[in-house]
Amino acid sequence: MFACTLALPVDNRRVSSDSLDLEKKYAPNPPATHSVILEVMFTDPENSEVTAHQMTIDLYGTMVPRTVMDFSQYAGSMEGRIRSHQRGSQERDFDKILPNGAIRGGPISPTSAEEAGNLASLFEENHSLTHDRPGRVSMIKGDAGSKFIIGTSDTSYEGDSVVFGQVISGLKGLMDRLANVETDEDGRPDHPITIGYISSNKNNDMDPKKAHEQYLQRLSDYRNGDLEKGVTLKNCLYRSNERKLEDIRYNQLHHPLPRIVLGISILMVLYVLAKYRKKIFSKSSSKIISIRED
Incomplete structure (x- = not known):
C-alpha cells in the first residue's frame, strides 16, 4: 500500500486584512489637523515587481502638536528632496518590518518651539x-x-512611543502586501522601500479648540456605552478609487434592480404563454407529420 500525503499551502504572511473585524467599534478619533498623502514604493511579494501603494494618514495635532509638527516638517522635507531628485536609488526610507507587520521609517528631526506654531501653544x-x-x-x-x-x-511597541495619526485609506494594501515584503531574519527588507510621493496639508477650515471639545464629548459618550459614537475600520481599507470600484462591484451583485427585471421578464413570459397557449400549441400540433410504414 502507498501512503499519499497532501501538501497544503503554508500562509507565511505576517498579517492579513482578512483578520479584521470590520463591524468592531473603536473609540472615536481626534480631529484631523493635518492630512498626509503617502506613496510607498516597494517590491510586491506576490509578483516580485516594484509597485506603488498610496495611503492617506490623518494627524492629530490637538493631541500631540509637537509630534505632528515633527512629522509634518519631515513630510515637507521629503517632498522637497523628491521634487529636486536629491535621492539615491538605494535609499531606504523604511528600514525594518517588525514581526507584527508594522513598517518603520525615518529618522525624523525634532522641531523647535517656533516651528511647532500655534498648535503647540494651544495644546499640551x-x-x-x-x-x-x-x-x-x-x-x-x-x-x-x-x-x-x-x-x-493592535500590538504596542517597546520604548517611548507616541501615537499621532491613523491610516484612513489604503489599509488593506498596507496589511496584505507592504507588511509582507521579504526580509532577512532581522526584519531588514531584501529590497529598498522608499517614499515615491508625500504631501502634508493642514486643515485650515477647522476650529481646533471647538473640534477638540466635540471629540472629547464623543469620547465620553463612547466610554459611557454609546457605541454609535465609535468608528470602524471599514472605510479605511481602500483608497478612494478602490472604494468606488468595490461599491460598484457590490451594487452589481446585490442591487435589487436586476432581480426585479428578471422577475418581471419571467412573469411576462408566463402571461404570454397563458393568454396565447391555444394558438401556440395548435400551431405546433398542426405541424406534426405522421409517418407510417407501408
Whole structure:
C-alpha cells in the first residue's frame, strides 16, 4: 500500500486584512489637523515587481502638536528632496518590518518651539492615544533620532512611543502586501522601500479648540456605552478609487434592480404563454407529420 500525503499551502504572511473585524467599534478619533498623502514604493511579494501603494494618514495635532509638527516638517522635507531628485536609488526610507507587520521609517528631526506654531501653544502633548487598532501611526525615540511606525495590528511597541495619526485609506494594501515584503531574519527588507510621493496639508477650515471639545464629548459618550459614537475600520481599507470600484462591484451583485427585471421578464413570459397557449400549441400540433410504414 502507498501512503499519499497532501501538501497544503503554508500562509507565511505576517498579517492579513482578512483578520479584521470590520463591524468592531473603536473609540472615536481626534480631529484631523493635518492630512498626509503617502506613496510607498516597494517590491510586491506576490509578483516580485516594484509597485506603488498610496495611503492617506490623518494627524492629530490637538493631541500631540509637537509630534505632528515633527512629522509634518519631515513630510515637507521629503517632498522637497523628491521634487529636486536629491535621492539615491538605494535609499531606504523604511528600514525594518517588525514581526507584527508594522513598517518603520525615518529618522525624523525634532522641531523647535517656533516651528511647532500655534498648535503647540494651544495644546499640551497628550499621550493617551494607544495602539488599539491597525493603522495607527506612532513616533518612537531612539539613540539615532526618532523613527515613525505605521502599525498593522493592535500590538504596542517597546520604548517611548507616541501615537499621532491613523491610516484612513489604503489599509488593506498596507496589511496584505507592504507588511509582507521579504526580509532577512532581522526584519531588514531584501529590497529598498522608499517614499515615491508625500504631501502634508493642514486643515485650515477647522476650529481646533471647538473640534477638540466635540471629540472629547464623543469620547465620553463612547466610554459611557454609546457605541454609535465609535468608528470602524471599514472605510479605511481602500483608497478612494478602490472604494468606488468595490461599491460598484457590490451594487452589481446585490442591487435589487436586476432581480426585479428578471422577475418581471419571467412573469411576462408566463402571461404570454397563458393568454396565447391555444394558438401556440395548435400551431405546433398542426405541424406534426405522421409517418407510417407501408
